[in-house]
Amino acid sequence: MKHILAAIVTVLALGAMFMVYQSDNEVHKLSKITKMIKKSQVKVNLGNTTPMIQETKSLNSDSSEAITKEQNQKKKELDEKLQALKNKAGNMAAFEVSSLYKQKCASCHGVNGEGIIGPKLIGDSSEKIYQDLTDFKSGKRKNYVMYGLLSKMDDGQLKSLSDEIGLFAQKLKEYEQQ
Numbered sequence: 001m002k003h004i005l006a007a008i009v010t011v012l013a014l015g016a017m018f019m020v021y022q023s024d025n026e027v028h029k030l031s032k033i034t035k036m037i038k039k040s041q042v043k044v045n046l047g048n049t050t051p052m053i054q055e056t057k058s059l060n061s062d063s064s065e066a067i068t069k070e071q072n073q074k075k076k077e078l079d080e081k082l083q084a085l086k087n088k089a090g091n092m093a094a095f096e097v098s099s100l101y102k103q104k105c106a107s108c109h110g111v112n113g114e115g116i117i118g119p120k121l122i123g124d125s126s127e128k129i130y131q132d133l134t135d136f137k138s139g140k141r142k143n144y145v146m147y148g149l150l151s152k153m154d155d156g157q158l159k160s161l162s163d164e165i166g167l168f169a170q171k172l173k174e175y176e177q178q
Contacts, residue, residue, distance in 0.1 A: 005148070009144060009147075009148030009149070012145060013149060015107070016106075016107025016108065017103060017107070019106075019107045020102045020103070020106045020107055020111075023106070023111055024102075037078055094112050095171040095172065095174075095175050097111065097164065100161055101161060104149050104153075104161070105118075105149075105161070105165075108145070109121050112168060113165055121165050122165075122168040122172060123169045124165065125166050126162045126165065126167075127166075129161070129162035129166055130159060130163075133158045133162055136150055137150040137151060137153070
């Protein structure tokens with residue numbers, strides 16, 4: 001019976017790693033799109049330009065205001081498109097996580113601990129996470145998937161993982177303030 005459960009856990013873990021790999025690819029696509037949008041923004045300072053042709057001196061303040069207004073409108077449209085992309089992606093990869101977290105946790109608890117199949121981890125203290133992990137590993141709390149993922153991990157890895165997860169709320173807050 002244990003062998004069957006171990007096989008099931010292994011298959012689930014492989015599926016989870018594949019899902020994490022796919023989400024990493026989506027994150028890289030989003031960052032490339034963000035860079036392309038930033039590169040496409042044109043910044044023109046109308047106040048310090050020197051006219052290359054005599055006729056440009058005749059530009060009145062109304063036309064420069066119209067140009068400024070048009071540029072602001074285009075910037076606003078680009079910002080809205082970028083925000084729409086960010087919203088579509090959700091909080092995917094809002095901040096960096098360790099490969100250990102990606103491998104063991106992300107497929108069920110989300111890329112940044114926001115919860116998918118497993119419960120939300122973001123906001124939990126590192127002490128609570130560490131206690132939960134040790135309880136799952138020891139069998140005090142019954143969950144075969146968690147047991148299968150944690151059974152080969154040493155205490156140092158559990159502590160490292162719990163410390164990382166305990167900082168998720170702070171990392172997300174810093175990301176949102178950017």
